[in-house]
Amino acid sequence: MKTIRGESKKYLEIDLGKRSWSVFSPTEADLRDYIGGKGLGLKMIHDRLGNRLGALDPLDPDNILAFMMGTFLATGAPCSARFAGVTKSPLTGIMVAASCGGPFGMACKTAGWDGVLVSGQAAEPTVVHIDEAGVRFEAAGELWSMETGPAQSRLVDNPRQGALLIGPAGENGVLYSVIRSGHRYLGRGGMGTVMGAKNLKAIVATGLSCRIEPADPVAFARLNKKARTMINRNAFVRSYRAYGTNFGVNPGVDAGYAPVRNFRDRTDERCRNLSGEAMAERYHTTHAVCAPCTVLCGHKGTYPDGVKRHIPEYETIGLWGGNLMNFDPDIIGSWNDRMNELGIDTISCGATVGWAMEAAEKGLRPSQLAFGRTDNIAGILDDIAWRRGEGADLALGSRRLALKYGGLDFAAQVKGLEMAAYDPRAGWGQGLNYAVANRGGCHLNAYPIALEALFKFIPQYSTLSKASWVAFMEDLFSATNSTQTCQFTIFGYLLEPPIARFTPKPLLKLAMTLLPEVAQLVLDWSALSGLVSAITGRPIGMRAFLKSGRRTHVLERCMNLACGITAADDTLPRRFLEEAITKHPVKSVVPIESLVKAYYRKKGYDADGVPTPRLLRRLGLPSLVLPSVVGAAR
Ligand code: SF4
Known part of the structure; x- marks a missing residue:
């Protein structure tokens, strides 16, 4: 069996219209700057669509559906089953990225592929098969119209395989249809609809032909043990x-x-x-x-x-x-x-x-x-x-x-994406999070409700520190979603190192509320960034890891600006801004304008919510396409 050190750096590019495929490798600079997963997927779509992105109908054959295997996938690191889907969403008209822990990821990565980019539209409903040797196209036949459970049972007949597939909703253009893998889903923004528009019923990967070994096995073993200990003792994790x-x-x-x-x-x-x-x-x-x-x-x-x-x-x-x-x-x-x-x-x-x-x-x-x-x-x-x-x-x-x-x-x-099950009036940081999240009403952008209402580190009904925590957490989550380890591990990495664990909670709360930037400086996620270094062999410290997350987040923001998003979209439905009286004893509405203004400042955006040239330079974002994209949006 072939051994891959961390990542194969090989990606499949499939054109369904031409029934053709090729192999490409990202540059070392992109791997260093975007890590993998969501970040690299956005960058690849950005590079391929460039200035066409803004006007592109998400259901046009030219839209690209990127499936990006996680850096952690198949390495034995904590929660390492996950991969990303990235595309332009038909529900929102802006970029969407989602994460899934289904068996397709393991099969694809151990077939030797770090990702699959799909474009074009098949002439007839199609199933794509991939394995170590490459790609094969097959008519979907009676699988088309079949529900996901029976279709998956027909497509996957041995443990080396994992499928991505859609059901009738994706085939019929329901704007919020999902892609299934095992019992897990790429759930948000209508990725299944994009797949359906491409006449693509399923992709089946057959893997376990390659073994994924970390580039530095000794460092990996040490950090993996440390990470597992921290995750296992975290109270949030234990509740989950x-x-x-x-x-x-x-x-x-x-x-x-x-x-x-x-x-x-x-x-x-x-x-x-x-x-x-x-x-x-x-x-x-x-x-x-x-x-x-x-x-x-x-x-x-x-x-x-x-x-x-x-x-x-x-x-x-x-x-x-x-x-x-x-x-x-x-x-x-x-x-x-x-x-x-x-x-x-x-x-x-x-x-x-x-x-x-x-x-x-x-x-x-x-x-x-x-x-x-x-x-x-x-x-x-x-x-x-x-x-x-x-x-x-x-x-x-x-x-x-x-x-x-x-x-x-x-x-x-x-922004057209339905909000998750957290009323933002209960946590003004959560309200800000929904308003500015790149993919729309997404709770996982920064998940501040955990800090506000679950851990109670920062007050629910206050603007204090909210912009800072949303800006920080979305960078951290963006980087985490580029490794594609599960976001649910993050509080283990953040809260279990000694600096957070042995600081008395009242002191931690005070620091997180009044001096959030200081608290962020002393928090420690070096085990997470260390695992990335050990797996890939590319050293990345925790500050560079965070910066990579910011780069990904800002790139996504720029792509959304190109798709027509403006500062006016960074808000909440009026219900959450004006209706204070509910059954809950605390009257609350979200003071969204001041929160968004403070957030723009923290993030390095101008008053129109556009990343400043200084920020773009600092992040080393592509200079050829982005200025025109950002310029066009203003
Ligand atoms: S914790 Fe994350 S990786 Fe584990 S089952 Fe839940 S979603 Fe999947």
């Missing part, structure tokens, strides 16, 4: 391990970030029926995770109907639970299964259905949907995937519907 992401339900009821009745109220005691603790007891849950994983957040359990199901994630539970005034976890489990089979993003769909329920209540749009009514949801999901009846409309997502019927003020989306 015990109850999955739904450990966040009860704190959401208390802290007031639970989405209730299309984000009108931000708490409801009945949401506790949907908590991780309640579901662990009800379904006798066991782990079902990305492989390999150190955190173990995923769970499955046996439902009262006897079916063994994957427990829906917190976002799905939030948006299909209290958000729709439904407090029955059993029925959300069955809807979650249905959406996974059809290939639908549970977050965008849940928020769109919530909007439709409120729009119907307000008489803006007739609908069979109503808060608390659950009997017609399963049928609606099929109608969305097949674009029938009301489903054809709902397949467009909440922003397009609100522009068509009115009701933009209560469409829980930013």
Whole structure:
């Protein structure tokens, strides 16, 4: 078996229209500057599309779908199953990157490929097969129209294989359709829709023909052990391990970030029926995770109907639970299964259905949907995937519907991407995060609600330190998402080194609130950056790691500016800016203007939200294309 030291540096470039493929390698400078995963994927798309990016219809054959294997993938580092998908989103019209821990990543990387770039449109529905020798095209035949579960069973018949595939939603142009791999998903922004527009049903990788060894095995072994120790003892990780992401339900009821009745109220005691603790007891849950994983957040359990199901994630539970005034976890489990089979993003769909329920209540749009009514949801999901009846409309997502019927003020989306299940009035940093996140209403951009409402390191209802933490965390997450280790490990790396662990919590809280830049200077993520060095053989210190994350984030911002984003898009729906009274005892609206202004300053953007030439120079961003891109956006 061939041994690869860290990374093969070989990428497949597939043109579906020409049924051709080639191999290319990124420059050493790009590997150093962008690490891999999300960052390198954005850079490759940027270089290939250049000034065509802005006007490009995301469903045009020329759009590029990049699948980027993580630096950590297949090395044995913590949570190292993950890979990225990057493209221009049909839902938002701007860039989208997502992360997935399904088996495609392991198969692709151990076939010797660090990534796959797909462009063009196949003349007929197609399945692409890749292995160590290269690429083979095959007609999808009867797989087209098939739901993801049966299609995947047909495509993958041995443990060396992993597939990426779409369901009917992606084939039929639902703007928020997903790509499935195993029981994991590239979930946001309609990546499955791009794949469907390319007539691409699936990519099947056959791997395990190469062994991935770190470039420096001794340093890797030492850092891997250290990282695992830190991750294992982190309280956040232990909660995930015990109850999955739904450990966040009860704190959401208390802290007031639970989405209730299309984000009108931000708490409801009945949401506790949907908590991780309640579901662990009800379904006798066991782990079902990305492989390999150190955190173990995923769970499955046996439902009262006897079916063994994957427990829906917190976002799905939030948006299909209290958000729709439904407090029955059993029925959300069955809807979650249905959406996974059809290939639908549970977050965008849940928020769109919530909007439709409120729009119907307000008489803006007739609908069979109503808060608390659950009997017609399963049928609606099929109608969305097949674009029938009301489903054809709902397949467009909440922003397009609100522009068509009115009701933009209560469409829980930013830049067209539906918000995740955290009401931003419960954490003003979370509000800022949604407003400025590159891909739109994304909770994972910086995830400040964890600092505000879960760890309670910084106050929920204050602007103090928020711009600084959002700017810092999004750089750190951008870099982390270029290694493609799981973001859920990050608090283990940050909070378990001695400097954070042995500082008394009140002192840590004070420093994080009043002197955030000082706190960021003393935090230590050297184990994470050290693992990157040990795997790739390219030394990268923790400051350079952070700078790489900022470079990726700013590059993505520039690409979005080229796609037409302006400072006016860096805001929240009016509900979160004006409606202070909810069921939660604390009245709160997000003071978004001052937060965004402070954030622009921290980030090195000008008052229009455009990265300054000084920042671009400091990050060494490409000088040929970007100035014209940024100039065109102003
Ligand atoms: S923590 Fe959860 S999402 Fe992250 S790699 Fe493990 S199972 Fe996957």
